Amino acid sequence: MGLYPRNLNEYVASLGIPRGPKSKAYLYDPVNGDDNNPGTSWLQPLKTLTEAEDHCVADQHDAVLALAGDTADNPAAAIAWDKDYTHLIGVGCNLHGIGQRCRIVGTAALDLTPVITFSGNGCMVRDVQIYNGKDADTDSGAAIVSGSRNKFSRVLFTGMAHATPAARAGSYSLKLTGSENEFEDGAIGLDTVIRAAANAELWISGSAARNSFRRNRIFSYSETAGKVLVLIDGMDRWVEFEDCVFQNFWENWGGSLTNAMSITATSTHQILMKGKNLLVGVSGWANTVTHIYSAEPAPNAGFGIGLNPTS
Numbered sequence: 001m002g003l004y005p006r007n008l009n010e011y012v013a014s015l016g017i018p019r020g021p022k023s024k025a026y027l028y029d030p031v032n033g034d035d036n037n038p039g040t041s042w043l044q045p046l047k048t049l050t051e052a053e054d055h056c057v058a059d060q061h062d063a064v065l066a067l068a069g070d071t072a073d074n075p076a077a078a079i080a081w082d083k084d085y086t087h088l089i090g091v092g093c094n095l096h097g098i099g100q101r102c103r104i105v106g107t108a109a110l111d112l113t114p115v116i117t118f119s120g121n122g123c124m125v126r127d128v129q130i131y132n133g134k135d136a137d138t139d140s141g142a143a144i145v146s147g148s149r150n151k152f153s154r155v156l157f158t159g160m161a162h163a164t165p166a167a168r169a170g171s172y173s174l175k176l177t178g179s180e181n182e183f184e185d186g187a188i189g190l191d192t193v194i195r196a197a198a199n200a201e202l203w204i205s206g207s208a209a210r211n212s213f214r215r216n217r218i219f220s221y222s223e224t225a226g227k228v229l230v231l232i233d234g235m236d237r238w239v240e241f242e243d244c245v246f247q248n249f250w251e252n253w254g255g256s257l258t259n260a261m262s263i264t265a266t267s268t269h270q271i272l273m274k275g276k277n278l279l280v281g282v283s284g285w286a287n288t289v290t291h292i293y294s295a296e297p298a299p300n301a302g303f304g305i306g307l308n309p310t311s
Protein backbone atom coordinates (compact mmCIF):
# COMPACT_ATOMS: atom_id res chain seq x y z
CA MET A 1 0.00 0.00 0.00
CA GLY A 2 3.03 2.27 0.03
CA LEU A 3 2.23 3.41 -3.52
CA TYR A 4 -1.14 4.83 -2.50
CA PRO A 5 -2.34 7.51 -0.12
CA ARG A 6 -3.66 5.75 2.97
CA ASN A 7 -7.29 6.11 1.90
CA LEU A 8 -9.34 7.65 -0.88
CA ASN A 9 -10.58 10.49 1.31
CA GLU A 10 -7.02 11.64 1.97
CA TYR A 11 -6.30 11.50 -1.75
CA VAL A 12 -9.38 13.55 -2.58
CA ALA A 13 -8.45 16.13 0.04
CA SER A 14 -4.96 16.40 -1.50
CA LEU A 15 -6.63 17.44 -4.78
CA GLY A 16 -8.27 20.43 -3.16
CA ILE A 17 -11.76 18.94 -3.26
CA PRO A 18 -13.93 20.10 -0.34
CA ARG A 19 -14.31 17.62 2.51
CA GLY A 20 -16.78 17.52 5.38
CA PRO A 21 -17.33 15.45 8.53
CA LYS A 22 -19.36 12.84 6.64
CA SER A 23 -17.52 12.93 3.29
CA LYS A 24 -16.79 9.65 1.55
CA ALA A 25 -14.95 8.83 -1.67
CA TYR A 26 -15.64 6.05 -4.16
CA LEU A 27 -13.39 4.77 -6.94
CA TYR A 28 -14.59 3.12 -10.13
CA ASP A 29 -12.47 1.35 -12.74
CA PRO A 30 -14.18 0.06 -15.94
CA VAL A 31 -11.35 -2.46 -16.49
CA ASN A 32 -10.65 -3.98 -13.09
CA GLY A 33 -13.66 -2.94 -11.04
CA ASP A 34 -16.66 -4.89 -9.83
CA ASP A 35 -19.93 -3.32 -8.74
CA ASN A 36 -20.04 -5.82 -5.88
CA ASN A 37 -16.91 -4.20 -4.41
CA PRO A 38 -17.27 -1.46 -1.78
CA GLY A 39 -15.40 1.04 -3.98
CA THR A 40 -13.80 2.68 -0.94
CA SER A 41 -10.22 1.51 -1.51
CA TRP A 42 -7.70 1.53 -4.34
CA LEU A 43 -7.74 -2.27 -4.48
CA GLN A 44 -11.52 -2.78 -4.51
CA PRO A 45 -12.96 -0.34 -7.07
CA LEU A 46 -16.47 -0.33 -8.42
CA LYS A 47 -16.92 -0.92 -12.15
CA THR A 48 -19.38 1.79 -13.22
CA LEU A 49 -20.03 5.46 -12.65
CA THR A 50 -23.72 4.71 -12.17
CA GLU A 51 -23.01 2.47 -9.18
CA ALA A 52 -20.49 4.91 -7.72
CA GLU A 53 -22.93 7.82 -7.97
CA ASP A 54 -25.63 5.67 -6.31
CA HIS A 55 -23.35 5.24 -3.28
CA CYS A 56 -23.05 9.01 -2.77
CA VAL A 57 -25.17 11.07 -0.41
CA ALA A 58 -26.13 14.64 -1.27
CA ASP A 59 -24.87 17.66 0.65
CA GLN A 60 -21.88 16.00 2.31
CA HIS A 61 -19.18 16.51 -0.35
CA ASP A 62 -18.92 12.87 -1.38
CA ALA A 63 -16.63 12.30 -4.36
CA VAL A 64 -16.41 9.79 -7.20
CA LEU A 65 -12.97 9.05 -8.65
CA ALA A 66 -12.87 7.81 -12.25
CA LEU A 67 -9.74 5.81 -13.09
CA ALA A 68 -8.32 6.49 -16.57
CA GLY A 69 -7.68 3.61 -18.97
CA ASP A 70 -8.15 2.26 -22.48
CA THR A 71 -11.69 1.14 -21.67
CA ALA A 72 -14.51 3.64 -21.22
CA ASP A 73 -17.47 3.43 -18.89
CA ASN A 74 -20.55 2.73 -21.04
CA PRO A 75 -23.57 3.49 -18.86
CA ALA A 76 -26.63 1.34 -19.54
CA ALA A 77 -28.93 4.32 -18.98
CA ALA A 78 -28.62 8.08 -18.86
CA ILE A 79 -26.93 9.25 -15.65
CA ALA A 80 -28.65 11.76 -13.37
CA TRP A 81 -25.97 13.63 -11.40
CA ASP A 82 -28.60 15.11 -9.11
CA LYS A 83 -26.95 15.24 -5.69
CA ASP A 84 -25.83 18.67 -4.49
CA TYR A 85 -22.19 19.09 -3.43
CA THR A 86 -21.11 15.78 -4.95
CA HIS A 87 -17.94 15.74 -7.04
CA LEU A 88 -16.66 13.77 -10.06
CA ILE A 89 -12.89 13.65 -10.47
CA GLY A 90 -10.88 11.88 -13.17
CA VAL A 91 -7.68 10.16 -12.04
CA GLY A 92 -5.37 10.45 -15.04
CA CYS A 93 -3.54 13.06 -17.08
CA ASN A 94 -4.94 16.54 -16.51
CA LEU A 95 -5.07 17.28 -20.22
CA HIS A 96 -6.27 20.69 -21.30
CA GLY A 97 -9.70 20.05 -22.73
CA ILE A 98 -9.15 17.28 -25.26
CA GLY A 99 -8.07 13.66 -24.92
CA GLN A 100 -8.95 12.72 -21.35
CA ARG A 101 -8.88 8.97 -20.81
CA CYS A 102 -11.46 9.07 -18.01
CA ARG A 103 -14.23 8.48 -20.51
CA ILE A 104 -17.99 8.24 -20.06
CA VAL A 105 -19.24 7.06 -23.44
CA GLY A 106 -22.77 6.55 -24.68
CA THR A 107 -22.45 3.94 -27.44
CA ALA A 108 -24.41 3.77 -30.68
CA ALA A 109 -26.40 0.84 -29.34
CA LEU A 110 -27.43 2.66 -26.14
CA ASP A 111 -28.90 5.74 -27.85
CA LEU A 112 -28.77 7.91 -24.72
CA THR A 113 -30.20 11.43 -24.77
CA PRO A 114 -28.09 12.81 -23.19
CA VAL A 115 -25.37 10.70 -21.56
CA ILE A 116 -25.52 12.67 -18.30
CA THR A 117 -27.52 15.50 -16.76
CA PHE A 118 -25.86 17.59 -14.07
CA SER A 119 -28.85 18.92 -12.12
CA GLY A 120 -27.04 19.06 -8.78
CA ASN A 121 -25.70 22.32 -7.36
CA GLY A 122 -22.25 23.12 -6.00
CA CYS A 123 -20.49 20.20 -7.70
CA MET A 124 -16.93 20.01 -9.02
CA VAL A 125 -16.28 17.97 -12.20
CA ARG A 126 -12.71 17.57 -13.34
CA ASP A 127 -10.59 15.69 -15.91
CA VAL A 128 -13.28 13.57 -17.59
CA GLN A 129 -14.62 13.12 -21.11
CA ILE A 130 -18.34 12.84 -21.85
CA TYR A 131 -19.03 11.44 -25.31
CA ASN A 132 -22.25 10.45 -27.06
CA GLY A 133 -21.93 8.04 -29.99
CA LYS A 134 -25.69 7.58 -30.35
CA ASP A 135 -26.77 6.72 -33.92
CA ALA A 136 -30.57 7.06 -33.69
CA ASP A 137 -32.22 9.66 -35.91
CA THR A 138 -33.30 11.91 -33.04
CA ASP A 139 -31.88 15.07 -31.47
CA SER A 140 -29.21 14.32 -28.89
CA GLY A 141 -26.22 15.64 -26.98
CA ALA A 142 -23.51 14.65 -24.55
CA ALA A 143 -24.57 16.53 -21.43
CA ILE A 144 -27.10 18.92 -19.96
CA VAL A 145 -26.11 21.23 -17.12
CA SER A 146 -29.29 22.42 -15.43
CA GLY A 147 -27.79 22.84 -11.96
CA SER A 148 -26.09 25.97 -10.68
CA ARG A 149 -22.82 27.03 -9.06
CA ASN A 150 -20.89 24.08 -10.45
CA LYS A 151 -17.29 24.13 -11.68
CA PHE A 152 -16.10 22.08 -14.66
CA SER A 153 -12.33 21.87 -15.15
CA ARG A 154 -10.62 20.21 -18.12
CA VAL A 155 -13.83 18.48 -19.23
CA LEU A 156 -14.51 17.45 -22.84
CA PHE A 157 -18.18 17.49 -23.89
CA THR A 158 -18.62 15.66 -27.20
CA GLY A 159 -22.05 15.15 -28.69
CA MET A 160 -23.11 14.26 -32.24
CA ALA A 161 -20.35 11.66 -32.53
CA HIS A 162 -22.33 9.88 -35.25
CA ALA A 163 -23.35 11.34 -38.60
CA THR A 164 -27.08 10.70 -38.12
CA PRO A 165 -27.74 12.94 -35.09
CA ALA A 166 -25.07 15.34 -36.38
CA ALA A 167 -27.37 15.97 -39.35
CA ARG A 168 -30.18 17.21 -37.09
CA ALA A 169 -30.71 20.87 -36.22
CA GLY A 170 -31.66 20.11 -32.61
CA SER A 171 -28.51 18.21 -31.67
CA TYR A 172 -25.71 19.65 -29.53
CA SER A 173 -22.66 18.77 -27.44
CA LEU A 174 -23.49 20.69 -24.24
CA LYS A 175 -26.80 22.27 -23.27
CA LEU A 176 -26.69 24.81 -20.45
CA THR A 177 -29.81 25.98 -18.62
CA GLY A 178 -28.36 26.45 -15.12
CA SER A 179 -26.78 29.58 -13.69
CA GLU A 180 -23.48 30.71 -12.18
CA ASN A 181 -21.49 27.77 -13.52
CA GLU A 182 -17.84 28.04 -14.52
CA PHE A 183 -16.13 26.05 -17.29
CA GLU A 184 -12.34 26.29 -17.45
CA ASP A 185 -9.65 24.75 -19.66
CA GLY A 186 -12.16 22.47 -21.38
CA ALA A 187 -13.55 21.74 -24.82
CA ILE A 188 -17.01 21.47 -26.34
CA GLY A 189 -17.57 19.75 -29.68
CA LEU A 190 -15.92 17.40 -32.18
CA ASP A 191 -14.10 17.86 -35.49
CA THR A 192 -14.08 14.28 -36.83
CA VAL A 193 -17.82 13.85 -37.54
CA ILE A 194 -19.30 16.37 -39.97
CA ARG A 195 -22.23 18.45 -38.76
CA ALA A 196 -24.58 18.45 -41.74
CA ALA A 197 -27.26 20.65 -40.16
CA ALA A 198 -27.47 24.12 -38.66
CA ASN A 199 -26.96 22.92 -35.09
CA ALA A 200 -24.71 24.15 -32.27
CA GLU A 201 -22.03 22.69 -30.02
CA LEU A 202 -22.91 24.84 -26.99
CA TRP A 203 -26.60 25.58 -26.47
CA ILE A 204 -27.48 28.19 -23.83
CA SER A 205 -31.17 28.18 -23.10
CA GLY A 206 -33.93 28.88 -20.61
CA SER A 207 -33.02 31.43 -17.95
CA ALA A 208 -29.30 30.59 -17.74
CA ALA A 209 -27.52 33.49 -16.04
CA ARG A 210 -23.99 34.56 -15.10
CA ASN A 211 -22.12 31.58 -16.59
CA SER A 212 -18.41 31.81 -17.44
CA PHE A 213 -16.18 30.02 -19.97
CA ARG A 214 -12.44 30.47 -19.49
CA ARG A 215 -9.83 29.12 -21.89
CA ASN A 216 -12.25 26.76 -23.60
CA ARG A 217 -12.19 25.47 -27.16
CA ILE A 218 -15.60 25.30 -28.86
CA PHE A 219 -15.09 23.45 -32.12
CA SER A 220 -16.70 21.53 -34.97
CA TYR A 221 -16.39 20.13 -38.48
CA SER A 222 -19.06 21.60 -40.73
CA GLU A 223 -19.67 22.92 -44.21
CA THR A 224 -23.31 23.82 -43.58
CA ALA A 225 -24.72 27.32 -43.94
CA GLY A 226 -26.27 28.40 -40.67
CA LYS A 227 -24.19 26.07 -38.52
CA VAL A 228 -22.93 27.86 -35.39
CA LEU A 229 -20.76 26.98 -32.44
CA VAL A 230 -22.95 28.66 -29.82
CA LEU A 231 -26.74 28.98 -29.85
CA ILE A 232 -28.28 31.36 -27.32
CA ASP A 233 -32.06 31.15 -27.40
CA GLY A 234 -32.68 31.96 -23.75
CA MET A 235 -30.54 33.75 -21.19
CA ASP A 236 -30.67 36.20 -18.31
CA ARG A 237 -28.06 38.75 -17.24
CA TRP A 238 -24.76 37.72 -18.86
CA VAL A 239 -22.43 35.02 -20.12
CA GLU A 240 -18.67 35.56 -20.25
CA PHE A 241 -16.09 34.08 -22.64
CA GLU A 242 -12.45 34.63 -21.67
CA ASP A 243 -9.49 33.57 -23.87
CA CYS A 244 -11.64 31.05 -25.75
CA VAL A 245 -11.09 29.55 -29.22
CA PHE A 246 -14.11 29.28 -31.56
CA GLN A 247 -12.97 26.95 -34.34
CA ASN A 248 -14.47 25.16 -37.32
CA PHE A 249 -12.80 22.76 -39.73
CA TRP A 250 -13.90 22.89 -43.39
CA GLU A 251 -12.52 20.28 -45.78
CA ASN A 252 -9.50 21.64 -47.69
CA TRP A 253 -10.12 25.08 -46.16
CA GLY A 254 -12.97 25.43 -48.65
CA GLY A 255 -14.92 27.97 -46.61
CA SER A 256 -15.84 29.17 -43.15
CA LEU A 257 -18.88 29.46 -40.93
CA THR A 258 -20.59 32.83 -41.16
CA ASN A 259 -20.98 33.30 -37.40
CA ALA A 260 -19.75 31.72 -34.22
CA MET A 261 -23.06 32.46 -32.46
CA SER A 262 -26.74 32.57 -33.18
CA ILE A 263 -28.50 34.84 -30.71
CA THR A 264 -32.28 34.71 -30.55
CA ALA A 265 -32.71 35.51 -26.85
CA THR A 266 -35.22 38.31 -26.39
CA SER A 267 -34.70 38.94 -22.67
CA THR A 268 -32.12 41.35 -21.28
CA HIS A 269 -28.67 39.87 -21.70
CA GLN A 270 -25.01 40.73 -22.19
CA ILE A 271 -22.28 38.65 -23.84
CA LEU A 272 -18.89 39.63 -22.43
CA MET A 273 -15.79 38.86 -24.50
CA LYS A 274 -12.88 39.13 -22.09
CA GLY A 275 -9.19 38.68 -22.84
CA LYS A 276 -8.19 37.33 -26.26
CA ASN A 277 -10.95 35.32 -27.92
CA LEU A 278 -10.07 33.79 -31.29
CA LEU A 279 -12.11 32.90 -34.38
CA VAL A 280 -10.67 30.19 -36.67
CA GLY A 281 -12.65 29.02 -39.68
CA VAL A 282 -15.40 31.45 -38.70
CA SER A 283 -15.98 34.85 -40.34
CA GLY A 284 -17.85 36.77 -37.63
CA TRP A 285 -19.19 36.66 -34.13
CA ALA A 286 -22.96 36.59 -34.34
CA ASN A 287 -26.08 37.25 -36.36
CA THR A 288 -26.66 40.19 -34.02
CA VAL A 289 -23.88 41.92 -32.08
CA THR A 290 -26.06 44.40 -30.20
CA HIS A 291 -25.34 42.92 -26.78
CA ILE A 292 -21.77 41.69 -27.34
CA TYR A 293 -19.11 43.66 -25.44
CA SER A 294 -15.34 43.55 -25.99
CA ALA A 295 -12.33 45.67 -25.03
CA GLU A 296 -10.44 44.69 -28.20
CA PRO A 297 -8.74 47.67 -29.96
CA ALA A 298 -11.19 47.41 -32.84
CA PRO A 299 -14.34 45.75 -31.52
CA ASN A 300 -16.10 45.50 -34.86
CA ALA A 301 -18.00 42.47 -36.09
CA GLY A 302 -14.77 40.81 -37.19
CA PHE A 303 -12.50 41.36 -34.19
CA GLY A 304 -10.55 38.28 -33.09
CA ILE A 305 -10.47 36.60 -36.50
CA GLY A 306 -7.35 34.44 -36.83
CA LEU A 307 -5.18 35.52 -39.78
CA ASN A 308 -2.38 33.84 -41.70
CA PRO A 309 0.97 35.61 -41.41
CA THR A 310 2.20 37.39 -44.48
CA SER A 311 5.07 35.80 -46.39
